[in-house]
Amino acid sequence: MVEPMLLRLLTACLVATTLLPAHAATAAATDPKPVQSVEGITEYRLPNGLQVLLAPDDSKPTTTVNVTYRVGSRHESYGETGMAHLLEHLLFKGTPTHRNVWAEFTKRGLRANGSTWLDRTNYFASFAANDENLKWYLDWQADAMVNSFIARKDLDSEMTVVRNEMEMGENSPSRILFEKTLAAMYQWHNYGKTTIGARADVENVDIGRLQAFYRLYYQPDNATLIVSGKFDPAKVLGWVQGSFGKIPRSRQQRPQLYTLDPAQDGERSVTLRRVGGATLMMAGYHVPPGAHPDFAAVELLALILGDTPSGRIHKRLVEKGLAASAFSETLAMHDPGVGLWGVQLAPGQDVDKARDALLAVVEGLGSEPITADELKRAQAKWLKSWDLQYTNPEAVGVALSESIALGDWRLFFLLRDRVRDAKLADVQRVAQERLLQANRTLALYLPTEKPVRAPAPAMVDVAQQIKEFKPQAGVAAVAAFDPTPANIDARTQRFSLPSGLKAALLPKPSRGNTVRATLTLRYGDEKSLFGQGEVASMVASMLDRGTTQLSREQIQDRLDQLRSEVAIGGGAGAVSVNITSQRETIADTIALVGQLLRQPSFPASALDELQRQGITSVQQQRDDPQAIVANAVARHGNPYPRGDVRYARSFDEIVAEIKAVNVEQLKDFHRRFYGASNAQFGAVGDFDVATVRQALDQAFGDWKSPSPFARVPNPLYNPPASRLEFKTPDKQNAVLSVQQHVPLNDLDPDYPAFMLGNFMLGSGGDSRLWKRIREREGLSYSTYSYVSWNNFEPNSVWQGGAIFAPQNRDKVEQGFREEVARALKEGFMPEEVASAKTALLNFRRLSRAQDAQLAGSLSANLFLERTFAITQRVDEALAALTADQVNAVMRKHLQPQAFVIGVGGDFKQP
Template sequence: MTPSRLQLSALSFSIAVAFMSAGPAVMAVESAAPAVAKSANVPAGLSLVHEVEGIKEYLMPNGLRVLLVPDASKPTTTVNITYRVGSRHENYGETGMAHLLEHLMFKGSKAHPRLWEELAQRGVNFNGTTWLDRTNYYETFAAKPETLAWAIAMEADRMVNSRISGADLKTEFSVVRNEMEKNENSPTSVLMQRVLSAAHQWHNYGKDTIGARSDVENVSIPHLQAFWRKYYQPDNAVLIVAGAFDHQATLKLISQHFGKIPKPTRVIEPTYTLDPAQDGERDVVVRRTGESPSVIALYHTMPAAHPDYAATEALAVILGDSPNGRLYKTLVESKKAAEVFPWAANLEEPGFMLLGANLRSEQNLDEAKKILIETIEGVAQDPVTADELKRAKANLENNLAQVFNDPEKFAVSLSDSIGNGDWRLFFLYRDRMRALTLDDVQRVATTWLKPSNRTTGRFIPEAQAVRAPAPAKVVLAEQINTFKPGVAMAQAENFVSTPDNIDKRTQNGALSNGLKYALLPKTTRGNTVVLNMEINLGDESSLQGKANDASLACAMLSRGTETLSHRQFSEQLDQLKAKLQISGTVSAATITLETTRENLARALELVRDALRKPAFGEAEFTQLITAQLAQLEESRKDPQAIAIDMARKATNTWPAGDARYYRSIEEKIAQLKAAKLADAKAFWQAFYGANHAQLAIVGDFDATAIKAQLQRDFGDWQAKQPFTRLTKPFVAVQPAALSQITPDKANAFFFGTLNLPVSDRHPDYAALTLGNYLLGGSANSRILERIRQKDGISYGGGSFIDVSPIDEAGSFAVGAIFAPQNRAKLETGLREEIARVLKDGFSTAELAEGKKSLIQQAQLNRSQDAGLAQTLAYNLYLGRTMQFDATLEKKIMALTNADVKAVLNKYLGYDKMLTVVAGDFK
């Protein structure tokens, strides 16, 4: 079942701090390039200082730098502000202070005392992240001048007027602690942090951004406020506005709101601590509850601004990419590990390259470690080849294109380059990557990939150490002076994503075999195009006992074709700047493709071959089984996975073997161990075909040419087995309270669910959608307000509904993460908030603001091409147009408090749910 596009699960909402390639920002680049002459159209106080490939940088007298990144191809706008402060800038006793401030900055400011509520009212997608060298906040919303004006005014106000109070700190500390405990639940994440700590002797890059528990617990408000006043100032920030907006009006707004903030008189001292050259191997062992072993090797390298940094990125791909990297061949293909992963950290000061592998419990960790090290350091004796470098460049170029062609991703990604010293490093890195030679990559490998520069295992003394050079900073201005801007990307059309306009622009039709298609051609930034294809499979009788075969058959389709190996197939996708994903259930397969106009035809041919001519190789099948087993075995210890698994098992009413039967984690593991390649291949041969499929394409493409290609590639493809939709009638959930102990897990999970006799055509659906949104489906919901903002006991939680578009059957669920000792308080809070809504409903203002936010969220979702393609394909299956969305929105806008209250009372109730809690409740 596909959820309504008006739904927003609060479970997915978080202010995330995790391992990610990001960095700080020291903008000492005034001499890096000559200033651009001031334009007469620029408001007073703003100077145009740089213009690169369509991006304009302005400087204000108070030191604020402003980047305008225009793109009218999608009716969305992103406002991102990056502060040049992260955990690197924290002193003794201050660890976690930058991250704690990130949380407190959402508590409100002088002009915006209830900031979360205001963000939610406007249907804004918002977030904030803290990393080693920088902190950023961003808002993405449907392009509306009034929302843009509000966002700019809000960011200016909270820059200097945020409420950094003791009361807020008291409640938010529990949330941060809950986040700490959540991160502690992942053995691989813990191992990665311990390796980073062991690798850095003095530098703050070895400290976890979230901070030491003792520092966070004992931080004082005056100390925190002093840290905030020092770093949250205009001369330490870069404001980015990207997407669809009026250039002059935006500059005027920025001048109006940020211009009145004075330039501070304080001085931010540059950091100068660097580690010496590492003088021998270091080793870390982490012992925790879990199923899947991991091994990691880390090597110190250079800053992101260094000319050699691009070579480290290429090396990371050459060694750690799946399925083309050397480690994949030596570890995964040889069945010594389940999966491998790379990370080349792009940081302002000397960084590192990290490579690792995850194993299944029966695989030998010491043997895997030995192979990992030999493969990495073996580059010195087994030089990088031209083909490897070519593949790596295509991979990196594809990743850059995926970011650059999306205004929101690009705006937020510039935080990394700003953190590394200057936003133009994004383009300088791109050019350096394109210019890489084999000699460059080989020189970097032999310089840094040495035993004495490695942190993995035990320390072993050496008679004479062979050391890598001591890491050093670079003169940023000298590096920027080598950068030559390219040609600005052409702007795309301003597409209005209303239901009427989408229907008007969409071309619907069918191939000779019955495949239905919906084509929406429009110009886009970077000439991007997305495809969504849904293939419906089998019926109740033919799918009996086929769930495991169906899952494996679907997973095998992207692992090589009759003419291309898995590695070659992946390589061609990179060359075409294409991202392909094939996933599915027992009764349907979903294919998503993202590429560009010039590569669509060839990429579509690859999709055809993946679907119609898959290789089904024995070695690939074995690797797939190993990887899936490793993931499932690890989930047996995860509280969230356990709770949901228990709930799904308890609410299952179908007999084993039925396509609708819920297979537990243990059942999936047992079936995977007994799986056979022949059975998976036989399923594909019998059930796959395009005669019961739907396909939608959105973006920059030639509709006439694509119609002809679709007919050639799929018009004669027929499934041997007929398709009949699986019905899923309503069955009431029997209330119960279940629990499960998960030893040595710092975080716990709550999950509650009940079934609903409702489809999205039901008269009560609109009220259920709005009621759930206000109760727990938004960032400003009653549930999240209670458990996070008021009680401060959960990092994330909320509710969601999922209903069928055909059967009168659906479900309501509530979930939240929490510390085990707060179980009673969490359950009390959830019970009270649900009861309060059922008794009193919502206020007039709450209802009005919720409607506005929900509709704006729907508008934002329609502007995303990937989501729109999925919607158009699903509408073909249902025989709908976008007018269904328009009608639903009208119904929502007409709802009264009495309507919503009555419907919620009709279906919901805490005591009606089956609830599960999983955690270490000792």
């Protein structure tokens, strides 16, 4: 039979401790004063902070003493799992004046023990009412609070006992499944870690850290003493003052814990396979903390669904032969807790049917609401159980321990009242709010005769591993290269092939003899590319999926053999190939690229895969705030008709075009447009120029383009100023996008000043937007502005934005607007401009020192018919700029009244 209380799996266990010096100082000797009384229980408070609860009851000739410390596994840090439980063991190892407590328990007839749980640790003893035993136990508890040995020798001797307790638990499938369920439910909170701790943490625990943990949490102001049953309250208060009262209040500040898991946003599952036992399944749901008003409804739902024989699970599964038994459990905890409902199966019962039926019952209360009779029955049963517990003086002290762990002992009574007064509508509401598929973790234990497991985890002796290491010869030193524009131009060799391909090669030393190259093919014109949709980009994406000679797998194998990487991408009008290779393999890599570009096979299976990936990508963007806003801003005011390469497509249009592509279209497009007549190749790194030139000639020298090329113009247009807002439910990150078309290109005399002004506004780590929105107000992880520069027409796009929590939208927009306005009104200061010039020029130098980026620039300059002399002129112009010049250009071109603003996020209605 499955034990009905799974949280009792970490039940009372024996404990031990380390020697710490006794406290010499004493607290004030005044008698404890009553603080409040509730239904026969009176609270007192000692000057040192100890809370004392007295619950006298002469009806039974026994006395129970319980000491609860507000420390459990919730309070353990990384590497400390199991510490609270270890202390529970070690406390029973004694103090200098109480050395053999277990013998004393036996001699005095005390039924004593301790238990550790997630939020608390408690120590309790019940015995026949006897003043001598009561005083002795109080003295020991006071002594143990601050003087327990917590010694290394005791830890070593107790370790076998703790391991045995772990191993005992490992034999219980229900216990392990319970632990795995909590681990799956809690991503960050310590409730997901078992109280007994990780074996590695327990076996390797540092005694100093354990002693520090003890001194931090075992203090009078972190404890509650409860005495219940037959005793003289006046005598007990005197004894308590005499034993506990002399302990000074702790001077240590205990950490305030604040970790909470976010709302679960999708069902989770756990499967456990071990030898023996019976099939068991349980569904766990996150519920409010035990102190929350709704927890009473959770308690009642546990009975309405999981009670035997009246619960719905029993009636629907057990009585109908789908399961052998049913159970439920609620974990009332300080932080958000857990509700569990489950069943055990007999041999031969169908797991799938039982699972479906269990979930239908637990999550079906929306379609089959709770009845008044069910609620009344559950209330009667719960209240009966509470009454029986409260009227037992041996049980009430331990029961109060759980309420103390939740935050206040009076919650014991408040929960009773809440259960008694619970309304059907509230219980139904809590069920529909909490018992949801997205809030569920389903755990399943499947008995297995021969489980197959991976090897047990083990540490590695790194020093031993290094002894076996034999280093290879060091990499030869690489000569320095000065990436000035003049040196780049002087070292670059340019030529053209018969096909028309232009090349710019910059041989230079590089680490590992690496070569970086960029090849760009340009094709088509405004008219011939009209209406091609996704075909152009699909052709580019299919080039490395197979050739007439090599399969996709063989292409990858060949690249691995050549120790090279090739990335191909493109769209309407151009396809680019980025190459990373080495001196000895660059020629063969160029030959392979030639085959990819000239002889693609366009396999249908690869097209199907690519289409599925494309459609999936669009689907992911449909509810993403950043993608939605970017698409909307791009479409806003776009003057071109659908089919034009400059047209901005909607998500639906993109999907439709992806679906429409077929293999014959790809082959036809490749035949019509692909060739090297309008191609550019740039390479940087350690290579032989003659070898690369020969490889290019063999691969592309005779490959002429079948149709003419003319760059599609991109003249200036000004979308109407607007503010676009999009609500994206269930998205915790919102986005702001601000855009303006500016009448500039990268050859305009105002280019350097506008680039520097924007750098100060939003492109640098010291920019105004960053300092205001990110650093000072802490509203955004990323806030920025940048310019997409046009190389030809005076039509560049300035864009700014930020990401933020949806509730901060107004503050982010206000901050963004105000910083732009301040930059235009007040301008940038001379010292600000001087600092920004140095930074921006350093960034430009850094970019020229990146071989891949430099190769791309060489290729682009061939198309633009430029050299790095233009780069040098821009650097010189940047260096000469004054604050007045920058401010004048920014005021001339940046026009807030022309901004197109887009925002997207889960914006709640006020």
